[in-house]
Amino acid sequence: MTDRLTPTQRHYVMSRIHGKGTKPELMVRQWLWRHGYRYRLNVNSVPGKPDIVMRRYRTAIFVNGCFWHGHHVQFSVSSCQLIVNSSCCKIPQTNREFWVNKIKRNQERDERNYQLLRDNGWQVIVVWECQLQQKKLEATMLQVELQLNENFLALHQPKPKPYESGEETPLSMAAESRN
Numbered sequence: 755m756t757d758r759l760t761p762t763q764r765h766y767v768m769s770r771i772h773g774k775g776t777k778p779e780l781m782v783r784q785w786l787w788r789h790g791y792r793y794r795l796n797v798n799s800v801p802g803k804p805d806i807v808m809r810r811y812r813t814a815i816f817v818n819g820c821f822w823h824g825h826h827v828q829f830s831v832s833s834c835q836l837i838v839n840s841s842c843c844k845i846p847q848t849n850r851e852f853w854v855n856k857i858k859r860n861q862e863r864d865e866r867n868y869q870l871l872r873d874n875g876w877q878v879i880v881v882w883e884c885q886l887q888q889k890k891l892e893a894t895m896l897q898v899e900l901q902l903n904e905n906f907l908a909l910h911q912p913k914p915k916p917y918e919s920g921e922e923t924p925l926s927m928a929a930e931s932r933n
């Protein structure tokens with residue numbers, strides 16, 4: 755990819771990669787660890803290779819950089835027209851079309867991954883970089899924790915009884931044994 759970038763673009767990319775402060779993903783991991791949550795990282799066997807995998811909660815957590823993943827940015831479906839501007843994902847004016855295309859593709863890939871996970875029975879939590887600013891971190895992570903606990907409860911809820919009437923007919927028993 756770098757070969758296709760102009761020096762200006764490359765400089766922009768590098769400035770985004772070497773951001774200051776702690777890596778957002780690390781902040782999420784540290785918070786979870788401190789609060790007793792255990793997880794695995796970048797598990798290849800889970801679709802979309804989530805940043806953090808919590809099997810006990812059947813939950814995949816993605817920690818997304820606002821720029822690359824296009825936080826709050828919306829493009830029109832048919833073209834790459836920007837229809838909603840974002841304060842945390844500012845698309846450069848220089849080579850705008852290049853960036854718009856890139857970020858739109860990233861968004862589409864993210865959506866595909868999330869859907870694939872949901873189709874496989876996973877819950878998806880997306881944490882955005884801008885939600886991890888110092889004054890927002892605690893509230894954001896409490897939301898994540900709440901979601902984790904809801905996911906856990908949903909996993910361990912007693913299964914609804916298959917027959918409401920009480921009487922099992924041979925037909926329904928046959929249907930059950932197939933499963």
Ligand SMILES: [Zn+2]
Nearest residue numbers: 820825842884
């Ligand atoms: Zn953001």
